[in-house]
Amino acid sequence: EFSFPKLIKSIFREERYPADIQGLFYKKDGKIFGERNQRLIELGPYSNMDFALFDMDFYINYLKETGQSFEMMASRGCRGNCAFCYKFCGYGISKRNTDLLLDEIQKIIQKFGIRKIYFVDENFLDSKNDFFEFIKKKRERGMEFTFIGQARLDCIDKETLEIGKENGLTCISAGIESYSQETLDRINKAI
Numbered sequence: 001e002f003s004f005p006k007l008i009k010s011i012f013r014e015e016r017y018p019a020d021i022q023g024l025f026y027k028k029d030g031k032i033f034g035e036r037n038q039r040l041i042e043l044g045p046y047s048n049m050d051f052a053l054f055d056m057d058f059y060i061n062y063l064k065e066t067g068q069s070f071e072m073m074a075s076r077g078c079r080g081n082c083a084f085c086y087k088f089c090g091y092g093i094s095k096r097n098t099d100l101l102l103d104e105i106q107k108i109i110q111k112f113g114i115r116k117i118y119f120v121d122e123n124f125l126d127s128k129n130d131f132f133e134f135i136k137k138k139r140e141r142g143m144e145f146t147f148i149g150q151a152r153l154d155c156i157d158k159e160t161l162e163i164g165k166e167n168g169l170t171c172i173s174a175g176i177e178s179y180s181q182e183t184l185d186r187i188n189k190a191i
Contacts, residue, residue, distance in 0.1 A: 124149035
């Protein structure tokens, strides 16, 4: 959200080594320069989708013909520290405001008639409190849609499954990685 636009502007200004851009790293005279980006905590201000920029008729017709869900993100990142994973979003989870997320889903339902959502973020069910707030506000608004979420196995319990199922959750996708505890420990899966 921040580094890439600054990089493009510096290229147009013909600055070869823009030192003031957080999140940009480069090598000069054998040394590596750069400073890590600050992680966004609240994604709301950066996630208001302008559907007019895309050929939505093509996309929506494809989803309807194939019976697939509209894909969205409610968060990004992960609290895990698995050895095999490259955390391009940094450590921790950044989230969208629940009301803004439901506003967007309402727009999708009204504008496109799609009532199936697939939350593609790796850890939609990571926080039980956040998930229950999502369900509560979905109910308060009287919104009717089904959804799929992803989660680590250690976030799934009977209460979450029951409340989710009663409120439109149709599937949970989880990366198991291995049935071997030795392998899970070696890759730092923390399960």
